[in-house]
Amino acid sequence: MDILIMDQGRIGPRIAEARKLAGLTQDGLAMLVPCSKSLVSQVERGSKSATPWFIAAVARALRIDVTDLTGQPYRGSTGHADRVHASIPAIRVALNYWDVPPELEAEPRSLNALRQDVRAVVALLDKIDYVELGKRLPGLIEELAFLLHDSVGAGRRTVAEMLLHVFVAAKSIAYRLGYVDLTSVAVDRATQAARETDDPALLAYVAEERSQVFFASAAYRAGLTFLDRAHRSFDALISESEPGLAVTGSMHLRSAILSARMHPRSSEAWEHLDLAREYAARIGRDTIHYGLSFGPSNVRIHEIAAAIELEDPDEALRRNEGFAPPRTLSPERSSHHYIDLARVQLMAGKADRALTSLKNADRISPQHTAYHPMARETVRGLLGAHARIPEPLRSLARRIQTTTA
Numbered sequence: 001m002d003i004l005i006m007d008q009g010r011i012g013p014r015i016a017e018a019r020k021l022a023g024l025t026q027d028g029l030a031m032l033v034p035c036s037k038s039l040v041s042q043v044e045r046g047s048k049s050a051t052p053w054f055i056a057a058v059a060r061a062l063r064i065d066v067t068d069l070t071g072q073p074y075r076g077s078t079g080h081a082d083r084v085h086a087s088i089p090a091i092r093v094a095l096n097y098w099d100v101p102p103e104l105e106a107e108p109r110s111l112n113a114l115r116q117d118v119r120a121v122v123a124l125l126d127k128i129d130y131v132e133l134g135k136r137l138p139g140l141i142e143e144l145a146f147l148l149h150d151s152v153g154a155g156r157r158t159v160a161e162m163l164l165h166v167f168v169a170a171k172s173i174a175y176r177l178g179y180v181d182l183t184s185v186a187v188d189r190a191t192q193a194a195r196e197t198d199d200p201a202l203l204a205y206v207a208e209e210r211s212q213v214f215f216a217s218a219a220y221r222a223g224l225t226f227l228d229r230a231h232r233s234f235d236a237l238i239s240e241s242e243p244g245l246a247v248t249g250s251m252h253l254r255s256a257i258l259s260a261r262m263h264p265r266s267s268e269a270w271e272h273l274d275l276a277r278e279y280a281a282r283i284g285r286d287t288i289h290y291g292l293s294f295g296p297s298n299v300r301i302h303e304i305a306a307a308i309e310l311e312d313p314d315e316a317l318r319r320n321e322g323f324a325p326p327r328t329l330s331p332e333r334s335s336h337h338y339i340d341l342a343r344v345q346l347m348a349g350k351a352d353r354a355l356t357s358l359k360n361a362d363r364i365s366p367q368h369t370a371y372h373p374m375a376r377e378t379v380r381g382l383l384g385a386h387a388r389i390p391e392p393l394r395s396l397a398r399r400i401q402t403t404t405a
Contacts (some may be wrong), residue, residue, distance in 0.1 A: 016044040032061035049381040056218030070373040072178025087134025094141040101149040108143040128368040160196030204234035246294035249279030260309035335365035
């Protein structure tokens with residue numbers, strides 16, 4: 001086979017290698033997960049795709065990071081292929097400047113110019129243009145950090161809010177590329193900036209963003225506890241405004257997926273989705289506040305995603321009937337939906353439909369698709385499902401391979 005995408009980030013063989021290093025048999029790992037030995041065997045040899053729940057459970061059992069199993073960050077073999085990672089060292093350095101001002105080579109730009117740059121960063125994050133986003137972030141973080149140390153009162157709160165948004169952007173690029181340590185640093189900086197704003201809606205927004213760290217570390221129970229505390233702290237303060245409703249509803253969507261990843265708490269997933277649906281109904285349309293997509297469409301997407309995480313393909317496909325993400329939805333949300341849909345279609349034996357969904361995800365957001373572990377795992381599953389690989393699948397696999405390796 002001339003497609004090499006199987007070689008980088010193969011989850012099954014990585015699980016087998018990590019298991020053996022831990023001195024465990026397949027039976028031993030199955031007892032720790034817990035799951036059947038058959039599931040361990042099928043995933044290790046590549047006849048069944050690893051789900052996020054299974055990957056997280058194995059990582060916990062073996063006391064290793066999830067990224068040790070997914071193979072992230074997916075690095076390229078040439079400068080062009082690896083350009084998405086080029087900004088990571090500079091972002092890492094820029095995040096050091098919070099309590100110590102950076103030494104700038106020139107005077108910082110005006111507040112209006114910086115505000116326009118922050119808006120551009122938020123737009124790039126929405127489009128998932130990691131390469132261009134990475135070029136802008138380090139310098140922008142340093143300029144704003146410099147101004148923060150030179151500001152007081154309302155001016156300081158304004159700069160802090162702008163910093164919050166660029167820190168969230170740094171968190172997002174680090175998370176999507178698989179830099180878990182950098183994700184935690186960026187979200188800590190965003191939390192510090194939110195406190196400087198004295199705005200409960202922004203504090204709640206950052207709490208929603210911080211919850212993503214618990215996905216990265218597979219700490220689902222801790223994530224639920226954290227979000228429950230956030231609801232108790234902020235709901236009464238922010239739930240009368242539309243941005244507040246969007247943030248609160250988004251926290252319930254996060255809680256739903258965290259609950260679904262913990263299979264014994266599946267009923268809680270649907271309870272959180274019911275609450276999110278109520279908030280979406282109060283807004284009455286799809287919205288974007290603070291970069292968060294929230295509304296009836298995103299709730300529907302999370303209903304489908306929860307059913308997938310609960311390994312109920314029939315329910316997921318039923319909830320997807322007649323639904324397509326509207327064009328007004330953010331590219332990140334739409335592409336993520338199609339990646340999830342491809343997973344469940346492959347699970348249900350609908351390989352052709354799964355390929356169509358992956359192509360939709362790739363069309364909407366090529367970078368998001370190329371660097372998403374579940375997109376890559378589904379591509380591998382589709383390649384294994386065909387004795388003769390159709391050209392559209394071969395083309396997609398090659399494109400992802402070219403982008404990331």
